[in-house]
Amino acid sequence: MPKLTSSSILYSSGKNDECYTPVYGVLPIVKYIPDGARVWCPFDTADSAFVRVLLANGIEVARSHIQDGMDFYKYEPESWDVIVSNPPFTKKRQIFERALSFNKPFALLMSNTWLNDAAPKQLFFDIELQLLMFDKRIEYDDRKCVTFSSSYFCRDFLPKQIIMDKLQKVNGA
Numbered sequence: 001m002p003k004l005t006s007s008s009i010l011y012s013s014g015k016n017d018e019c020y021t022p023v024y025g026v027l028p029i030v031k032y033i034p035d036g037a038r039v040w041c042p043f044d045t046a047d048s049a050f051v052r053v054l055l056a057n058g059i060e061v062a063r064s065h066i067q068d069g070m071d072f073y074k075y076e077p078e079s080w081d082v083i084v085s086n087p088p089f090t091k092k093r094q095i096f097e098r099a100l101s102f103n104k105p106f107a108l109l110m111s112n113t114w115l116n117d118a119a120p121k122q123l124f125f126d127i128e129l130q131l132l133m134f135d136k137r138i139e140y141d142d143r144k145c146v147t148f149s150s151s152y153f154c155r156d157f158l159p160k161q162i163i164m165d166k167l168q169k170v171n172g173a
């Protein structure tokens with residue numbers, strides 16, 4: 001059995017990273033996107049609820065996905081103002097390190113269990129972490145037994161540090 005180290009845990013790869021956010025999980029963040037902002041959705045296909053909801057709300061979107069050869073760790077669109085997406089839940093530290101390196105606003109949907117990790121405390125020690133939290137769990141891929149709650153982990157995105165919101169399922173979502 002391989003020896004577990006903090007590095008191997010923080011940078012582990014997952015088999016379950018392609019989970020899809022329903023429309024009702026995207027809708028609450030839309031009202032916080034600045035007017036005229038071009039949103040980069042770096043983990044999203046054209047069918048993603050993020051892309052569909054943002055476009056339906058008249059928001060300009062630059063999307064990318066590793067399956068299209070646009071790896072978040074290597075690719076960046078020419079023009080974008082904010083990041084909004086649901087990243088893979090593994091390699092969280094690397095994802096947030098990269099997002100923070102751009103020094104631009106972002107809202108990334110992440111499991112609240114990450115707050116138990118040392119990484120967010122280290123990464124956001126001198127940067128205000130903002131949270132958009134919800135009254136119930138998001139059912140990714142229509143799974144009815146989701147065992148964790150999620151929040152948008154944000155930087156320079158929300159009007160205050162913590163906002164509580166209600167999730168409301170919508171038809172077709």
